[in-house]
Amino acid sequence: MPIQLDIVSPTRLLLSREVDMVVVPAYEGDLAAMPQHAPMITLLRGGVISLYDGAQVTDRFFVGGGFAEITNDRCTVLADDVVAVGEPSLPDAQARLEAATKAWDDVDKQDVAARDEALDRLYSAREEVRIAQG
Numbered sequence: 001m002p003i004q005l006d007i008v009s010p011t012r013l014l015l016s017r018e019v020d021m022v023v024v025p026a027y028e029g030d031l032a033a034m035p036q037h038a039p040m041i042t043l044l045r046g047g048v049i050s051l052y053d054g055a056q057v058t059d060r061f062f063v064g065g066g067f068a069e070i071t072n073d074r075c076t077v078l079a080d081d082v083v084a085v086g087e088p089s090l091p092d093a094q095a096r097l098e099a100a101t102k103a104w105d106d107v108d109k110q111d112v113a114a115r116d117e118a119l120d121r122l123y124s125a126r127e128e129v130r131i132a133q134g
Contacts, residue, residue, distance in 0.1 A: 001035045004074045005051065007061060009082045014061070021052040022075050024068045033068070033075040041069045046124025048085060048131060049077060060085035062131050064124045081124075085131060093125070093132040100125035 002018035021034045025047025044066045051059040064081030100121040107118040 003033060003035050003037075005033075005077070006074070007049070007077045007079060007082060009079055014079075014082050015059075019051045019058070020054055023050040023052070024075070024077060025049065025063065026068065031068070031070075033070045036072050037070050037075075039071045041067060044068055044077070044079065045120070046127040062128055064128070065120055090129070090132040093128040097122075097125040097129050 002020055003022065005015065005017060005019050005022050006013065007015040021032055023030050023032045025045050027043035027045050031042060044063055046064050047062070049061045049063055050057050062083050062085055063077065063079040066077065066079035069076045100118070104118045104122045107114050109115050
C-alpha cells in the first residue's frame, strides 16, 4: 500500500505521486513516512528527501527547509527551496553558502528571530554544498 507524496515549492507543485516510503530531513532528524503513519506536522531542515519504491531509492530532492505534513495515507512537503539532487551545481551552492555566511556575519545576534533564520540558511547552504560535492 503506497503513500501519496506531494512536494510543493512557493512557485509550483514539483511532484505528486505514490511512493512506498519517503524520508524527509526533519528538524530533529530524518523521518520516514509510510502508510499508516501517525498524523504529524514537522519542520524541515536543509537536506535530502529520498523517495522509495520497495527498498530502492528512486528519486532524491534537496530542500532548503520548510514543513512536512504526514497523515496515514499522505505526505505533503511545503519546501522553501527544492531541486532534484544532481541539479544544484557546486558553484551555485557555494555562492549561496557565501551569501548565507555573509548574512550570518551581518545579523544582529541580539535579534533571536533574525539570528535563527540566518543560522538555518547557513546550515541549509552548507548541506547543499555537501550534496553538490557528491
